[in-house]
Amino acid sequence: xxxxxxxxxxxxxxxxxxxxxxxxxxxxxxxxxxxxxxxxxxxxxxxxxxxxxxxxxxxxxxxxxxxxxxxxxxxxxxxxxxxxxxxxxxxxxxxxxxxxxxxxxxxxxxxxxxxxxxxxxxxxxxxxxxxxxxxxxxxxxxxxxxxxxxxxxxxxxxxxxxxxxxxxxxxxxxxxxxxxxxxxxxxxxxxxxxxxxxxxxxxxxxxxxxxxxxxxxxxxxxxxxxxxxxxxxxxxxxx
Amino acid sequence: xxxxxxxxxxxxxxxxxxxxxxxxxxxxxxxxxxxxxxxxxxxxxxxxxxxxxxxxxxxxxxxxxxxxxxxxxxxxxxxxxxxxxxxxxxxxxxxxxxxxxxxxxxxxxxxxxxxxxxxxxxxxxxxxxxxxxxxxxxxxxxxxxxxxxxxxxxxxxxxxxxxxxxxxxxxxxxxxxxxxxxxxxxxxxxxxxxxxxxxxxxxxxxxxxxxxxxxxxxxxxxxxxxxxxxxxxxxxxxxxxxxxxxxxxxxxxxxxxxxxxxxxxxxxxxxxxxxxxxxxxxxxxxxxxxxxxxxxxxxxx
Numbered sequence: 001x002x003x004x005x006x007x008x009x010x011x012x013x014x015x016x017x018x019x020x021x022x023x024x025x026x027x028x029x030x031x032x033x034x035x036x037x038x039x040x041x042x043x044x045x046x047x048x049x050x051x052x053x054x055x056x057x058x059x060x061x062x063x064x065x066x067x068x069x070x071x072x073x074x075x076x077x078x079x080x081x082x083x084x085x086x087x088x089x090x091x092x093x094x095x096x097x098x099x100x101x102x103x104x105x106x107x108x109x110x111x112x113x114x115x116x117x118x119x120x121x122x123x124x125x126x127x128x129x130x131x132x133x134x135x136x137x138x139x140x141x142x143x144x145x146x147x148x149x150x151x152x153x154x155x156x157x158x159x160x161x162x163x164x165x166x167x168x169x170x171x172x173x174x175x176x177x178x179x180x181x182x183x184x185x186x187x188x189x190x191x192x193x194x195x196x197x198x199x200x201x202x203x204x205x206x207x208x209x210x211x212x213x214x215x216x217x218x219x220x221x222x223x224x225x226x227x228x229x230x231x232x233x234x235x236x237x238x239x
Numbered sequence: 240x241x242x243x244x245x246x247x248x249x250x251x252x253x254x255x256x257x258x259x260x261x262x263x264x265x266x267x268x269x270x271x272x273x274x275x276x277x278x279x280x281x282x283x284x285x286x287x288x289x290x291x292x293x294x295x296x297x298x299x300x301x302x303x304x305x306x307x308x309x310x311x312x313x314x315x316x317x318x319x320x321x322x323x324x325x326x327x328x329x330x331x332x333x334x335x336x337x338x339x340x341x342x343x344x345x346x347x348x349x350x351x352x353x354x355x356x357x358x359x360x361x362x363x364x365x366x367x368x369x370x371x372x373x374x375x376x377x378x379x380x381x382x383x384x385x386x387x388x389x390x391x392x393x394x395x396x397x398x399x400x401x402x403x404x405x406x407x408x409x410x411x412x413x414x415x416x417x418x419x420x421x422x423x424x425x426x427x428x429x430x431x432x433x434x435x436x437x438x439x440x441x442x443x444x445x446x447x448x449x450x451x452x453x454x455x456x457x458x459x460x461x462x463x464x465x466x467x468x469x470x471x472x473x474x475x476x477x478x479x480x481x482x483x484x485x486x487x488x489x490x491x492x493x494x495x496x497x498x499x500x501x502x503x504x505x506x507x508x509x510x511x512x513x514x515x516x517x518x519x520x521x522x523x524x525x526x527x528x529x530x531x532x533x534x535x536x537x538x539x540x
Contacts, residue, residue, distance in 0.1 A: 072428040088426045105431030
């Protein structure tokens with residue numbers, strides 16, 4: 001059982017203090033969602049956990065390991081995979097190359113498992129399976145998001161950091177992607193930290209909610225309770 | 240007719256060498272975001288090493304292999320000692336707009352250092368450089384065939400290199416990693432690819448390609464600290480003509496320039512070669528500003 005524990009995390013983004021003492025726990029095998037308005041520091045939080053941004057102070061522990069300020073390429077080897085914002089795929093690569101890229105670092109030692117992992121993600125997202133040879137640039141937004149998630153999944157993560165998977169996608173596609181993640185979490189015990197602007201969708205599948213405002217945690221409670229808290233919604237989410 | 244065919248073959252052989260040098264430039268540009276003006280300086284240096292080995296009685300092939308290995312080592316050293324520290328240096332706001340040019344200026348400095356060192360070590364004398372096979376035209380009874388064994392050797396070697404590089408970049412994990420690191424360093428790092436190691440690897444491959452170009456071209460240019468400057472200009476033009484970020488484009492650019500220069504030398508006059516290079520560059524830039532196979536306006540930061 002590995003939990004992600006973030007304590008008093010402070011990160012500057014340029015000259016702006018993006019995270020100002022953030023603490024929370026994402027429990028093993030659960031979906032924890034981080035919600036909040038634009039600029040609340042949600043993306044910076046994920047980027048600091050995965051090592052893309054340097055924390056100024058505070059700690060991030062993953063199970064027994066302290067992973068604060070390790071390099072991203074080391075953190076992914078510890079089972080933490082990050083799908084950054086904006087359907088991050090390489091458009092000139094084929095769909096298969098984009099997926100294979102995520103497993104390169106363990107291909108030499110585990111080539112059979114890499115093959116298994118690739119066929120698993122293609123089962124999870126059959127639309128990608130039909131398009132393995134196509135270039136990623138020719139995919140729709142939803143398919144690109146599935147591809148970015150697949151790239152992360154073939155690294156066999158125990159913790160998946162998902163940054164705004166719904167950004168720019170049609171509601172139906174969002175639903176499909178969120179449900180795939182939900183299914184994956186429930187069936188494999190994957191721990192998910194889901195950053196979303198679309199609070200309603202995120203809270204509907206999540207076990208736990210963390211609400212950020214201006215780099216601080218303003219609420220940390222079970223998702224169902226947060227969803228029912230109309231005062232909180234009006235104050236911070238504006239609906 | 241014979242003159243024309245021999246011109247074409249010589250042009251193709253030289254073009255293949257230019258393609259190799261251009262490819263070296265493209266690999267470092269794509270892999271590390273640096274236009275490396277030191278490349279032919281590195282090649283000059285390693286060709287001197289080969290020349291010394293041969294002069295002290297070693298075989299051509301030993302010298303050939305040592306030059307290629309030292310070419311890739313020199314590339315790695317340049318990356319590890321100069322380029323990587325430069326990339327990690329936080330640029331102040333004053334230098335931020337110039338950040339992309341800093342490694343380019345550094346490469347000019349490296350060129351100057353290598354040329355100066357070659358002058359110190361080898362007195363800067365101009366010397367010849369041997370070919371592994373005969374560079375005279377084949378005899379055919381009383382006449383000659385319009386090409387030499389060396390022409391065929393050059394074309395063959397370059398072809399093998401191009402095919403193996405294509406295989407490496409498209410079919411192997413390391414090749415995929417290198418391309419990913421060049422196209423999107425952030426996603427590459429998140430995928431567990433060690434981006435700075437990939438950059439060093441691209442310097443190594445480019446260094447070896449440049450060295451090979453040096454070994455193959457010096458029999459016809461002779462060797463001195465500055466003789467390969469002209470090759471850099473041609474290779475750079477070939478790379479730009481091809482699109483700068485396209486390996487295949489670099490090869491096409493190299494062949495266009497090789498054959499073009501051979502035609503101008505045979506049917507025009509050798510002093511117009513520079514004019515011809517400039518003409519090709521301008522013409523391509525006017526018609527296709529991104530080069531023959533260049534992609535859209537994407538410039539990595």
